[in-house]
Amino acid sequence: KIVFFFSAMARPHVLVIPYPAQGHVLPLMSLSRYLAKQGIQITFINTVFNHNRIINSLSKSSSHDYLGDQMKLVWIPDGLEDSPEERNIPGKLSESVLRFMPNKVEELIERMIGESTIISCVVADQSLGWAIEVAAKFEIRRAAFCPAAASSMVLGFSIQKLVDDGLIESDGSPKVNKTIQLSPGMPEMETNKFVWVNLKNKESQKNIFELVLQNNKSIESTDWLLCNSVYELETAAFGLYPQILPVGPIGWSQSLEDDESTSLGSFLPQDRDCLDWLDRYIPGSVIYVAFGSFGFMGKIQLEELAIGLELTKRPVFWVTGSGDQPPIKPGSGLIKVVRWAPQREVLSHRAIGCFVSHCGWNSTLEGAGNGIPFVCIPYFADQFINKAYICDVWKIGLEFEQDELGVVSKLEVKKKIDEVMRNDGEYTKRAMVVKEIMMKSVAKDGISYGNLTKFVNWIKKEAN
Template sequence: MGRPHVMVIPYPAQGHVLPLMSFSRYLASQGIQVTFVNTEFNHNRIINSLSKSSRDDHVVDGIKLVSIPDGLDDSPEERNVPGMLSESVLHFMPTKVEELIERMISETSGAVISCFVADQSLGWAMEVAAKFGIRRAAFCPAAAASMVLGFSIQKLVYDGLIDYDGTPNVNKTIQLSPGMPEMETDKLVWVCLKNKDSQRNIFQLMLQNNKSIESTDWLLCNSVFELEAAAFEQSPKILPIGPIGLAHHSLEEGSMSLGSFLPEDRDCLDWLDRQIPGSVIYIAFGSYGVMGKVQLEELAIGIELTKRPVLWVTSGGDQPPMRVGSGQVIVVKWAPQREVLLHRAIGCFVSHCGWNSTLEGVQSGIPFLCIPYFADQFINKTYICNVWKIGLGFEQDERGIISRLEVKRKIDEIMRDNGEFKKRAIKIKEIVMKNVVKDGISYENLNKFVNWIKTEVN
């Protein structure tokens, strides 16, 4: 019996690449050969962020890194528009993936891929794999509730809540099933991009994905059953395997950042070592962080008013207007977030509520302060604040701005001495950790998937 070979392809954005890379590292640790397909643009960023000793032959941790073009130029103006990327993903990349598979087959004189694992956002990849008779699995790097929302699109149209192109017909709060997080129609995943072209592209991608995913052998989700039981019960085909970053937590920490588009600033860990336990405000808004100048200033001043130490990651936005260098504030471009959140010095996490950040905060037992701005982040915020009750949102003033006094008030509340948010966060952490050890739901689902790959090798 030959060694199984899995091809993995993420949606070309940082928040999708990282969990699929963690998944690939887990598969490689189980003796499975992995080929990881990035766009050329992202592939080059990942290679450049690695140490020189890790770049040889583009094979890292037993994972072969390969690339395909995405049809976009390298200008930030084009690449920072989510709708532009989605259009490329929908119309340009499928042919390139097909050509890559054909090339791999011809170079080895026969089929070499046991299974094709594609980001759930790339439904067309399932169709490409089916053309070659390759078994396939879809991987959702977001919450199961986000996937259930996608599956519910036709019903939302039928009920008159949204138009055929995804535009809301009414502004109201909806709940897809009892126990699921409430959602506002003007903040649905595809709506809150605030751009008609972007909305249309994302919506079309989701519609196509619904059809393509029906033919998958597996539908895996980087989540935990108990965290969103209602969503998993609504769509039983979705199998929780998360948090996938914990599946290989026994591996060496040195390559935990594989898949990062930017090199990590590890000096901030030394700085954290010098801080009082539970005292530091950690601020990070992901790789797409976008905040207006006025809001950024109010946030910075509000945080300064707390007189607490701050670690601020600026990868996706402008430099915060804070007095850096006093020892009270440290600003970095990109941080080893998993290690930061596990550090004893961290007291709370001011976050955009991307799903990766949400899971990393949850598995570290850290309370949140939430500033979502698009896509699934509003669903995640609802989980954090209303379902799990381990964080707070901010109220906006009449200008639509979170004021400096509101920032100070909420930080003081979340870090108050009685620690109610912290106590609940620790309980949620215990639930999560129970799932990734032997007999846990996520552990068992991962095991079943790996065994399926190994037993189905021709």
């Protein structure tokens, strides 16, 4: 049982509500820690399942050392307690988010108000439009936070136009297979790979599309629409919708010296010994392989990837997440495999020379923000938009080509990695330019820094 304790002091108090997936929780946790450092009280809501995973992953320290007095982690049920295996079934989680969570959040806010807690603002994941509506019902100020690229949000805002142009049905299904560009300078998108289409499951597609439509409506009543991105890297998308304010990469204005706390929000315990292993290798020599927390790769593809990586004859650091163990031959000393790692620190390590990635937005920002070139193997949701940025817009990586069976062959793995890591360093040079742009955005005169400062000042003003 969680005991709720809310301070009655008059400092601002922000309620933070992420979508219950790892890639959404981490950036909102970074934003929360930033706000807490500005003297703002934070109550961070997770589902009970994710709450327990986060607490259990904080192995080296008590949660209080990570959180201090400014942050409280609280939980609500997700409706899947009686059948936990359903959390792994695509469609079930999105259904819980859509149908079950709204009432639980409303009950929590009622309880907080009943305990005389004054909530200055609700910061909700942009994909939870209902959370904005719940806040409005209680007349609480509200901000939506998009943990993905601005282009992903712009795609959602463009649904009616896509229907009118005959590109998609009213349920989001593509009418034609076509590559489109919402605006010059934005990445090209394929209609059969739109965020809500490419979820590998019809039920998920239906639920996520319904969430997107709901969000488009509720977003109109937000006071702020923040995005974990960088103006200079997505100028065209921000130009189309000036109300979207870049504040990314979130958490990077804090130095990496308090790195222990970058693990806060992680669902799995991090293997920190990997940093000692990386110390053995010369700068730019190690291939880092990670596909996020889901680990979605089939057995045949895992095998081809493992053999292809061995063929490069380079050191490899491979993070599996929840996926299967790669079939590495015994005695393959150049390859280290762990379940989870402190990714930001790994990518900032001088030994890393290339990132083989699924192109989740957090991974995209963390790789680019450290000047690391990519080899891309996107799988679902917004990863195809991010891949287009990496390969076509910023030109800091290459995509693996699949054969007629949809498999990336071992020879293709070796070829693309060799090309990205070749001696002229063409991809690394361009990645370093992108890194520079990102660092400037969170520095004192940067656009992201300025937007975040205005947001903090507004919260403090609202509290008084």
